[in-house]
Amino acid sequence: MKVIELSHGGGGAESQQLIQQLFYRHFSNKILLKSEDAAVLSLQGKTAFTTDSFTVSPLFFSGGNIGNLAIAGTLNDLAMMGAKPLYLSCAFIIEEGLSFDTLEKVVQSMALELQNSDVQIVCGDTKVVPKGAVDKLFINTSGIGEIAEEQNAKPSAHDLEVGDAIIVSGDIGRHGAVVMAERESIKLQSGFKSDCQVLWPAVKALLDAGLEIHALRDATRGGLSALLNEWANSSEICIEIEEDKIPVSDSVRGLCELLGFEPYDFANEGTFAIALPCSQVEQALRVLSEFEFTKNAAVIGKVTDFQAGLVVLQTPWGSQRVLELPKGELLPRIC
Amino acid sequence: MNGLQLQDLYQGFREPQTIRVLADKVRQAASSLKSPLHIMEVCGGHTHTIMKYGLKQILPDNIEFIHGPGCPVCIMPKERIDHAIALAQMENTILLTLGDMIRVPGSKSSLAKQRALGCDIRALNSPLDAIQIARENPDKQVVFFAIGFETTTPMTAAVIKQAIALGLGNLFFHINHVLVPPAVEAILSDPACRIDALIGPSHVSVISGAKIYRPLAESHNMPIVVSGFEPVDVMQGILMIVEQVLEQRHEVEIQYTRAVSFDGNLKAQQMIDTYLQPRSHFRWRGLGDIAHSALRLKDEYRHLDAEVAFADRLSDEPIDDHKLCICGDILKGLAKPQDCKVFGRGCDPTRPLGSCMVSDEGACNAYYRYAEVTLPPSAKQNMNRASA
Numbered sequence: 173m174k175v176i177e178l179s180h181g182g183g184g185a186e187s188q189q190l191i192q193q194l195f196y197r198h199f200s201n202k203i204l205l206k207s208e209d210a211a212v213l214s215l216q217g218k219t220a221f222t223t224d225s226f227t228v229s230p231l232f233f234s235g236g237n238i239g240n241l242a243i244a245g246t247l248n249d250l251a252m253m254g255a256k257p258l259y260l261s262c263a264f265i266i267e268e269g270l271s272f273d274t275l276e277k278v279v280q281s282m283a284l285e286l287q288n289s290d291v292q293i294v295c296g297d298t299k300v301v302p303k304g305a306v307d308k309l310f311i312n313t314s315g316i317g318e319i320a321e322e323q324n325a326k327p328s329a330h331d332l333e334v335g336d337a338i339i340v341s342g343d344i345g346r347h348g349a350v351v352m353a354e355r356e357s358i359k360l361q362s363g364f365k366s367d368c369q370v371l372w373p374a375v376k377a378l379l380d381a382g383l384e385i386h387a388l389r390d391a392t393r394g395g396l397s398a399l400l401n402e403w404a405n406s407s408e409i410c411i412e413i414e415e416d417k418i419p420v421s422d423s424v425r426g427l428c429e430l431l432g433f434e435p436y437d438f439a440n441e442g443t444f445a446i447a448l449p450c451s452q453v454e455q456a457l458r459v460l461s462e463f464e465f466t467k468n469a470a471v472i473g474k475v476t477d478f479q480a481g482l483v484v485l486q487t488p489w490g491s492q493r494v495l496e497l498p499k500g501e502l503l504p505r506i507c
Numbered sequence: 508m509n510g511l512q513l514q515d516l517y518q519g520f521r522e523p524q525t526i527r528v529l530a531d532k533v534r535q536a537a538s539s540l541k542s543p544l545h546i547m548e549v550c551g552g553h554t555h556t557i558m559k560y561g562l563k564q565i566l567p568d569n570i571e572f573i574h575g576p577g578c579p580v581c582i583m584p585k586e587r588i589d590h591a592i593a594l595a596q597m598e599n600t601i602l603l604t605l606g607d608m609i610r611v612p613g614s615k616s617s618l619a620k621q622r623a624l625g626c627d628i629r630a631l632n633s634p635l636d637a638i639q640i641a642r643e644n645p646d647k648q649v650v651f652f653a654i655g656f657e658t659t660t661p662m663t664a665a666v667i668k669q670a671i672a673l674g675l676g677n678l679f680f681h682i683n684h685v686l687v688p689p690a691v692e693a694i695l696s697d698p699a700c701r702i703d704a705l706i707g708p709s710h711v712s713v714i715s716g717a718k719i720y721r722p723l724a725e726s727h728n729m730p731i732v733v734s735g736f737e738p739v740d741v742m743q744g745i746l747m748i749v750e751q752v753l754e755q756r757h758e759v760e761i762q763y764t765r766a767v768s769f770d771g772n773l774k775a776q777q778m779i780d781t782y783l784q785p786r787s788h789f790r791w792r793g794l795g796d797i798a799h800s801a802l803r804l805k806d807e808y809r810h811l812d813a814e815v816a817f818a819d820r821l822s823d824e825p826i827d828d829h830k831l832c833i834c835g836d837i838l839k840g841l842a843k844p845q846d847c848k849v850f851g852r853g854c855d856p857t858r859p860l861g862s863c864m865v866s867d868e869g870a871c872n873a874y875y876r877y878a879e880v881t882l883p884p885s886a887k888q889n890m891n892r893a894s895a
Contacts, residue, residue, distance in 0.1 A: 356632050416523075426513045431632070432606075432867065484880050488523035489530070489738075491561025494878040499856045501619065504632055505867060506579055506606040507552070507658040507710055 174272035181266070181300030194276060195296060198283040199262070203294040211294035213259060217321050220255035222246060223314035231274065231308055233354050235346075235365025238311055239278035241441055243285035244370045245392065246315040251372040252388045252444065254327050254379055255317030257289060263297040265310040278309065289370050291315075325378075325385035332387050332407035332447045336475040339446040339456060341374065341466040342367065343419040344396050348438030349427045352502070358430070364423040367465070369442025374463045378446070381459050387447040390440065394498055397436040399445055400483045401497045408480040413473035413495065416488040432505030437498040447475065520737030521560075529742035530565040536749045543569045545701045546748060547840060549691060550656075550708030551578030551868025552736050558877035560738040570745065573702055573840030574863075574870035576690050576794060577711075579655045579683070580608050581834075581862040581869040584792045585826040587683060588613030591652045593820045594681065594813060595626040601644060602628045603637050604652040605659070611865045614826045634662040638669050641678035650813045652681045657719075658710040660684045660783065660802065661775035667782045667804070667811065681813040682783065682803050687711055688719050689800035690791060694839050695727050701840055704748045706741070707733040709763035716771025720759045728757045735763035782808060790825055792862040793834040829854075832861030837870055844874040851875060 179186040196205060203211050226242040236244075247257040262282070266275065286293065293313075319326070347366040353359070371390065378385060387407070391399045396418070404411045420435045428435050442465060448456060453471055460466040478484065483495040519525070537544070548554055554574045557563055563572065576582050592613050595602035602618070609618045609630050622628040627647075631637060634651065641649040653663040663684060670678045687708075694700060707720055712733045720731045730751035734744030744762040751758060761767050782805060789801030804812040814821060828834060831849045836842040844850050844863065854860040856872050863871035 358632070422513050429513070429517065479880075482880065487561050489526040489560075489565060491564035492880050493558070493561050494880055496876050496878070500610060503607045503609055503630055504605075506608075506655055 176266050176268060176270045176272060176275060176300055178268050178300050178302065181298055187298065190298065194279055195298070198279045199286065199293040199296070201292040201294065203292065204296070211259070213294065213316070215316070215318065218319040220250050220253040220317040220319060221314070222249040223312065224249060225310060225312040227307065227310050228351060229307055230354055231278065233366055234350050236368035236441070237278055237281055238309060239280075239282040240285055240368050242311040242313045243282050243289070244368055244441060246313040247289055247291060248371045248390045248442070248444070250315050250317035251375040252327065252390055253317070253319065254323060254325055254375065254385070254388070255319045256376070257291045257315055257317045257372055259316045260286075260291060260293045261295045261314045262293045263312040264299070265306050266298065266300045267306045267308050268300055268303050270308050275309065285370060289372060323379055324382055327385050327388040329387055329389060329403055329406040332403055332409050332475050333449075334409060334475050334477045335450060336386055336447040337450045337453045337471050338400070338411060338413065338473045338475065339448070339453065339460075339469055339471050340391075340396065340419065340443060341371070341446070341460060341469045342443045343421045343424070343468055344391065344440055344443055345424040345428075345435035345438030346421060346443070347441040348395065349424045352438075353427055358427065360423045360427065364421070367440050367442040369465045371442060371444055374460060374466045377459045377462065378456060381455060383448055383452050383456055383459075385446060385448050388444060390442070390444040392441060393439045395435075395437045395439055396445070397434070397483070397495050397498055400495065403447065404483050405481050410476045410478040410480060410482045410484065411473060412476050412478065412484045412486060414486045417470055417472045419468050419470050433502060436495060437502065450474065517737055520735070520739040522739065525739050526565070526742055529739065529746060533570070533742065533746050533749060534567045536746065536753060537567045537569055539753055540569055540749065543571055544703050544749065544752060545571050545573055545840060546704045546706060546745065547573040547575045547694070547702045548706040549575040549577045549687060550711070551581065551866065551870070551873070552708060552710070553706055553734070553741060554870050554873045555868055556736050556738060556741050558873040561877075561879065562738060562741060564879060566745065570749070574837065574873075576694065576791065576838045577656060577687065577708060578866050578868040579659070579685060580606070580611055580866035582685065582690075582791045582793065583608070583611065583654065583683060583862075584790045585614045585828070586790075586822065586824060588617070589615075589826070590681060590814075590821045591618055592616055592621055594650045594652070594817060595621050595628050597648070597817065597820065599647050600627065601640060601647055601649045602626065602652060603631050603640060603649065604628070605631055605634070605654055607866045608652065608654055612859065634659070634666050635669070637666050637678060638673070638675070641670070641675050642673070645677060648677050648679060650679045650681055652683065654683045656685055656687055656711055657715045658708075658713070660779050661714055661772070664778040664782050667808065668778065670811065671808075678811070679813040679816055680804060680811050684783065684802040685789060685791070686785070686800050686802070688723060689797050690794065691723060693794060693797045693800070695723065695729070697839055699839065699841055702729075704730040704752065705732075706744050706748070707731055709733055709735045709740070709767050712761070712763070712767040712771060714772050714775050717759050717761050717767055717769050718771065724757050724759045730757050731759045733759070733761045733763055733767050735765065792828065793838045795835075828862065829860040834861040834863045834871070837863050844871040847871070
């Protein structure tokens with residue numbers, strides 16, 4: 173079995189070989205192939221810039237792998253600012269002994285995501301570290317995106333307004349549930365997949381529809397509860413959510429029942445929330461219904477002036493409680 | 508496939524209309540109560556249900572909950588957490604335990620911190636995984652730090668049984684299994700105790716039967732209802748308690764007839780009795796020493812007992828909680844989490860000072876996570892309209 177060795181990160185012949193045969197082959201584009209010390213880009217107007225590092229165990233999970241995540245995650249961060257993703261950097265930190273096939277599979281799925289999104293990796297880096305220094309493979313991607321001059325909406329976590337409706341783009345918690353289930357060897361329904369997904373097409377359609385979007389955010393680590401709490405704090409408003417309106421799949425619900433978790437605390441990798449004026453809800457849902465991955469979008473609540481910084485969950489039987497930020501490590505309950 | 512679907516198992520028991528009707532019935536019945544009714548939900552799982560589903564808000568003010576000691580992580584005294592840490596620090600050792608035992612601070616550290624520092628500490632989903640881990644690591648000593656009430660004890664007994672059957676020489680047990688009746692008896696016997704009725708946890712009685720509460724009901728003239736954990740279960744359990752009080756009955760009743768019988772699971776009880784026996788005493792965090800309130804390995808299995816095998820590393824010197832912590836009073840129903848000076852300030856789920864903040868099932872933790880809010884009447888109406 174061909175494996176990655178320390179020499180592949182040494183900067184010599186083996187490094188060159190790995191870069192040429194794997195990364196250049198799959199990520200090929202003019203800027204990257206120039207092999208300069210830095211990529212030179214021509215940008216116009218406002219530019220969004222973001223970075224994210226990806227570690228996941230297992231590397232491959234139902235619905236994706238660390239490669240899809242590393243592309244979708246950074247593209248989604250750009251999309252959430254209303255920016256069209258253009259360029260990425262990509263750095264691999266590889267544990268010696270990782271099989272070449274595994275790395276290639278990851279790279280292939282990254283290339284496919286890039287192709288689908290018309291985005292290029294224009295610079296990169298590879299490090300190989302001794303056994304045990306990282307868990308198999310870590311990836312960092314940084315991304316640059318363009319915010320169109322003529323675009324109405326400039327979504328920001330600081331711009332939620334009283335009277336806004338809160339929409340989620342689909343059922344919540346799938347990525348976190350899939351990864352946890354695979355890590356703990358719990359079998360979920362077949363066909364149950366992570367929501368890992370590039371969101372730009374849906375965001376672009378929302379922007380093109382001229383909607384007055386106040387805020388967009390993907391509910392990654394910390395899940396929906398972290399997202400809503402961040403919004404409530406940043407915009408100093410109250411968010412009131414109706415529990416029975418939040419879409420949750422049976423498998424996520426089942427895992428939560430089994431282990432004692434809340435679906436709001438599980439990570440998502442292709443599910444986002446939108447805040448926009450109530451009057452535009454129907455139009456937004458119509459736009460979202462056009463995409464397979466947002467066809468189950470739902471209005472889950474609204475922004476009020478009840479108490480700044482608070483997220484309130486309303487039960488179907490008329491009681492309320494605070495939806496707190498998730499805290500500490502997610503550990504299964506005992507009985 | 509037309510098999511049993513997940514939602515069949517809970518949906519009816521979270522049905523909004525049923526919950527509203529039960530709330531109305533409880534309100535109606537409770538209006539005839541002559542004095543406020545203090546109900547102790549023994550188990551942290553019930554505290555969790557009450558807080559998570561906001562049940563307190565839809566119940567009348569003259570029904571008050573006292574959050575009992577039924578959280579196995581919360582009641583673990585620091586000296587025993589220190590045992591777990593000392594065992595984990597031994598050379599060539601894997602320490603196994605369950606769930607949020609990992610994050611509970613002992614006197615100086617926690618298992619989570621020790622894990623970060625390089626100790627091999629693993630949280631199991633199923634105690635039986637201990638067998639596989641011990642077999643896969645024949646050159647290491649594996650210690651199972653077993654915790655839980657009657658509910659989880661049979662699983663530990665099953666692990667012990669299998670370890671013996673397989674002749675595993677490297678699997679040791681640190682037994683911290685505790686018993687519901689002696690702890691509740693200790694609380695009820697306190698002259699300051701204000702508890703009028705008990706909700707018993709269904710999962711404990713699935714194993715031990717409803718019979719374990721009969722002596723308590725008789726000696727304290729107390730209605731006791733063994734109830735399930737879904738909101739409808741808890742609401743119905745409360746209704747049954749109010750009805751008992753109004754009819755001046757003090758019986759052990761079973762609400763969770765889906766799985767609880769008077770005698771319980773005799774096979775599981777027998778398995779526990781084969782390997783484990785009551786300790787002379789066990790020190791409960793917040794409650795102090797209670798006689799015969801926990802289990803230990805029987806003498807013939809001493810060679811499997813981590814407390815015997817590694818006795819030289821383990822100290823039984825009692826270590827008390829932070830002096831500002833009032834967990835003991837909360838467990839006895841003498842105080843509420845908000846009465847504590849450090850609640851939410853200096854003591855929260857990320858840095859728990861006392862037992863009740865430690866686990867999801869602790870009273871303080873549940874109050875912290877599921878803080879109640881009362882929306883102003885106008886907002887409430889709006890929300891209700893929106894959901895109608």
